Amino acid sequence: MKIRWLCRTLLMLISVGVLGSFSDSVAQGSEKITTSLKCATRYQEPENLYDFKKRVKEYQDNGSWDKTNACVVQEAFKALKKYESMPGKKAIVSDIDDTALNNRPIIFKQDFGYVRDIYRDWEILGQSIAIEPVRALCNYAFTHGFAVFFITGRREDQRTTTENNLRRAGYLGWTHVYFKPMDFEGSSAAEFKRKWRQEIVDQGYTIVVNIGDQKSDLEGEPQALSNFKLSNPAYLIP
Ligand SMILES: [Mg+2]
Numbered sequence: 141m142k143i144r145w146l147c148r149t150l151l152m153l154i155s156v157g158v159l160g161s162f163s164d165s166v167a168q169g170s171e172k173i174t175t176s177l178k179c180a181t182r183y184q185e186p187e188n189l190y191d192f193k194k195r196v197k198e199y200q201d202n203g204s205w206d207k208t209n210a211c212v213v214q215e216a217f218k219a220l221k222k223y224e225s226m227p228g229k230k231a232i233v234s235d236i237d238d239t240a241l242n243n244r245p246i247i248f249k250q251d252f253g254y255v256r257d258i259y260r261d262w263e264i265l266g267q268s269i270a271i272e273p274v275r276a277l278c279n280y281a282f283t284h285g286f287a288v289f290f291i292t293g294r295r296e297d298q299r300t301t302t303e304n305n306l307r308r309a310g311y312l313g314w315t316h317v318y319f320k321p322m323d324f325e326g327s328s329a330a331e332f333k334r335k336w337r338q339e340i341v342d343q344g345y346t347i348v349v350n351i352g353d354q355k356s357d358l359e360g361e362p363q364a365l366s367n368f369k370l371s372n373p374a375y376l377i378p
Pocket of ligand 1: 235353
């Protein structure tokens with residue numbers, strides 16, 4: 141009985157304390173918020189993650205993401221057509237994830253979180269649809285005298301599923317898909333992507349267009365004659 145009484149008293153004291161401090165907050169509410177804002181301004185609190193994710197979703201849902209990409213690809217088309225009559229071996233290079241293939245369903249399903257195994261399962265599933273303007277660009281290049289190369293951050297052991305996905309998504313053909321080497325341990329995708337471009341150039345090709353959703357798709361030497369960066373506010377690959 142004594143123990144039960146002690147517990148009840150203790151609970152009562154805790155609730156009084158909690159309620160007490162809550163009423164203090166209410167009483168001084170606006171003053172406290174002003175103080176918080178002052179501190180947040182002083183230390184430049186970044187945008188709230190919840191708000192930012194909401195804005196990215198809106199950007200997707202109101203079609204702005206697709207419109208931006210369509211606009212970028214329109215410029216890439218102009219460049220491609222400019223070089224169409226150029227003599228010699230001409231090539232276009234495209235990244236795969238969120239350039240040739242659309243991963244947005246898994247990005248939103250995971251609420252922007254990245255768990256390697258979950259993404260790998262998604263990639264193995266091979267159900268990604270094409271990013272339409274990029275598909276049109278690659279297919280135009282393929283049927284108008286350009287070699288099409290894909291350079292991807294996926295590993296070599298995903299070759300079969302990735303190539304099957306590209307076919308299923310409507311990519312008519314390509315000369316080669318370059319993957320991240322199985323033993324690659326570098327800190328930037330730009331390191332191996334640049335090396336694969338060098339291999340393409342060493343085969344006698346002029347890369348007229350390089351397109352990707354990350355800066356690391358485009359950085360380093362050798363460079364294409366023109367580079368095109370698609371929109372991707374959802375993640376960054378260094
Ligand atoms: Mg990508």
